[in-house]
Amino acid sequence: MYNDFQVSGFSCYSHALMHHLCFRNVVSYSDGLPGEGSGIPYFYLTTLDPTAKNALQDQRSSFTISEYPLGSCGKKDPENPSCAKVTLTGKLKVLKENSKEAEIAKSALFAKHQEMKGWPKGHNFQFFKLDIVDIFLINWFGGPKPLTVDQYLHYKV
Secondary structure, three states: OOOOEEEEEEEEEOOOOOOOEEEEEEEEOEOOOOOOOOOOOEEEEEOOOHHHHHHHHOOEEEEEEEOHHHOOOOOOOOOOOOOOEEEEEEEEEEOOOOOHHHHHHHHHHHHHOHHHHHOOHHHOEEEEEEEEEEEEEEOOOOOOEOOOHHHHHOOOO
């Protein structure tokens, strides 16, 4: 995954006045050090923001990544099926502080988003990952392409 941010983080939660709400947000992410991506998206989120706050209540989440910001779609509309997009659906989980995976997330995120290092400590930023359970891929006309999580995580170029 080569983008640095995406405009479609998605989480759902229960609300006192409504049965169920879903929320989209702009989120920065990284799946590894530059050139060493794992495919697992990591995030640095604050509970002052609904994305993290909601995930602590209901982990169900999805994350859409588009080819369009790379510039490789030319003048095509971002919704054009030949301009690839993938939606990863799963559980947005907070990583245990000082765990090996939290250190991986920290290195990956801070390498791509260096200003994160200086974000306010009192804002309770934490490292999260999307534990992927389903993948929806569109990269041409004719509907979504079947892709298992295992195929996605072990793709060979």
